[in-house]
Amino acid sequence: MSINAHSGLPEGGKARRVYLLLRDEISNGAFKDGTRLPGEHKLAEQFDVSRITIRRALEALAADGWIEKKTGAGSVVRTQEQAGQRLSADFATLIPHLVEMDRKTTARLLSFSYDSAPAAVAQALGIPEGADVQKAVRVRSSGGTPFSHLTTYVPKDIALSYDEADLATQPLFRLLERSGVSVESAHQTVTAALATPDVAEALEVSVGSPLLFVQRIVRDAGGQGVEHLSALYRPDLFRLEMDLARVGAGEARHWEPVIGGTSS
Template structure:
């Protein structure tokens, strides 16, 4: 993928800020491969910091493989942008979850049974004393990790598959194999920063911005079958939604456009 993230941020809060801002510009494709960055003095003036601070940020970007220092040309962007990123359409989510499981690989980091955290018990509608199977996985595309997934599944469902099954088969397929018929799902999206363990698993610097997604999958109104907490690298994953303007006069509003894949 052209990136060799070190997992280390430059020393100093100002250097980290400059580093993360420039890295975000590269990840978003606003700074494309081959683009020469402004000189250290201009970057220092633009960000209100010293040249030493800028130099620290640029050195870390170079160590990550995001830029290359070239004689006579300064710092040049070398990283690929999000052209190879995984994109998920919010309106056709379930079919895409299945397809993503087939087109990417997963690495199982942990697998255990135990009592659920309070938020998970409430989300799944579990009674006191009910146990869940908790698994932590990293999903990869072309050997590069793009998501860190923590899933909680009620014990009576999870006992239908093994740790080895989860290491080789998408969870959604295992749920269906266990007799689960998904009826609905709710999902929320926010942002967070990479904690040390997540940063190591995703090969990003500690404190990097991540896309945080929480999804609760239900068989019916009362029974939850999966509670997912997912963290995504924004340079390798994006959520998309098509919208249409509908209604008349003052009642016009935006609604999601449901694509043909929704019934897949």
């Protein structure tokens, strides 16, 4: 199964769109391994396209190993090889998991520069607009397959303690602590985004694929922003997981995260 296959279908065409939507449903588990996809006629109706378009999308899915076409039995979903590849991070112990992951994965530095901070980054970090920041773009891979695209901004005075070679081999987080920064808190936002052309190329996915989008602002003991991270993750390879426990009694009963909870 080649997860990175670009399926041979023209970008922007209807068959490509159907291919991406069905592949997304398979990879997010809406269609499980071994289940049968709806028939061509039903899919054509659902996606409001011709049966020929559906057939081309199904052929590409079969060629890329996402489904198996069985005579008389339609298309059967095949995801078993995929499942083993998936990495996950636990919400309740999120960053330790990421740091541990750093050890098993490799990073490739796409760019390293000093530039003036974009307005939104300056505001989030609490530094003057236009102040110098170190910007790095990295792609992280596991077993040769890229799964995250990371853009980081660090105030210049802190960033001078590391260089390109450090960033290509060590997590930024460790470099900050090595430089004497007392990291104290972080605020994190999680949402979804589409893969733009440059990110799609780096992550080896189609333009317009869905990505998990995490933004994190890390602060030191004085509340000063020391790192601004925008991370885009392939949902077929990376997801966030958390365990919750229901605690308290009566009206005050509520959910709390399980600290250090194990993910199923």
